[in-house]
Amino acid sequence: METYDPKKSQTEVRQGSPRKMNLRVLIMSLSAVIVLFAVVFLVFSLTQSSPA
Numbered sequence: 001m002e003t004y005d006p007k008k009s010q011t012e013v014r015q016g017s018p019r020k021m022n023l024r025v026l027i028m029s030l031s032a033v034i035v036l037f038a039v040v041f042l043v044f045s046l047t048q049s050s051p052a
Helices: 010-014 021-047
Strands: none
Touching: none
16 A cells, blocks of 8 residues: 555554544534534424414
8 A cells, every 4th residue: 555655554544634624524524414403494394384
Protein backbone atom coordinates (compact mmCIF):
# COMPACT_ATOMS: atom_id res chain seq x y z
CA MET A 1 0.00 0.00 0.00
CA GLU A 2 1.46 3.32 -1.06
CA THR A 3 1.16 5.96 1.66
CA TYR A 4 1.61 9.17 -0.41
CA ASP A 5 3.16 10.72 2.68
CA PRO A 6 6.84 9.99 3.31
CA LYS A 7 6.64 10.96 7.00
CA LYS A 8 3.82 8.55 7.91
CA SER A 9 3.80 4.78 8.14
CA GLN A 10 1.13 2.59 6.59
CA THR A 11 -0.65 2.27 9.95
CA GLU A 12 -0.67 6.04 10.54
CA VAL A 13 -2.16 6.70 7.11
CA ARG A 14 -5.09 4.38 7.87
CA GLN A 15 -6.01 6.18 11.09
CA GLY A 16 -9.04 8.47 11.31
CA SER A 17 -8.86 12.21 11.30
CA PRO A 18 -7.66 13.64 14.62
CA ARG A 19 -10.09 16.53 14.16
CA LYS A 20 -13.03 14.07 14.14
CA MET A 21 -14.33 15.28 10.79
CA ASN A 22 -16.24 12.03 10.23
CA LEU A 23 -18.13 12.57 13.49
CA ARG A 24 -18.97 16.13 12.51
CA VAL A 25 -20.36 15.00 9.16
CA LEU A 26 -22.37 12.26 10.85
CA ILE A 27 -23.87 14.62 13.43
CA MET A 28 -24.66 17.33 10.87
CA SER A 29 -26.32 14.91 8.45
CA LEU A 30 -28.32 13.28 11.25
CA SER A 31 -29.49 16.70 12.39
CA ALA A 32 -30.45 17.61 8.83
CA VAL A 33 -32.51 14.42 8.48
CA ILE A 34 -34.31 15.08 11.78
CA VAL A 35 -35.13 18.66 10.76
CA LEU A 36 -36.32 17.48 7.34
CA PHE A 37 -38.67 14.92 8.90
CA ALA A 38 -39.97 17.55 11.33
CA VAL A 39 -40.73 19.93 8.46
CA VAL A 40 -42.46 17.18 6.46
CA PHE A 41 -44.53 16.19 9.51
CA LEU A 42 -45.44 19.83 10.19
CA VAL A 43 -46.54 20.43 6.60
CA PHE A 44 -48.50 17.17 6.61
CA SER A 45 -50.27 17.99 9.87
CA LEU A 46 -51.10 21.54 8.80
CA THR A 47 -52.66 20.44 5.52
CA GLN A 48 -55.02 17.92 7.12
CA SER A 49 -58.62 18.96 7.37
CA SER A 50 -60.07 19.04 10.85
CA PRO A 51 -62.32 16.09 11.71
CA ALA A 52 -65.95 17.12 12.06
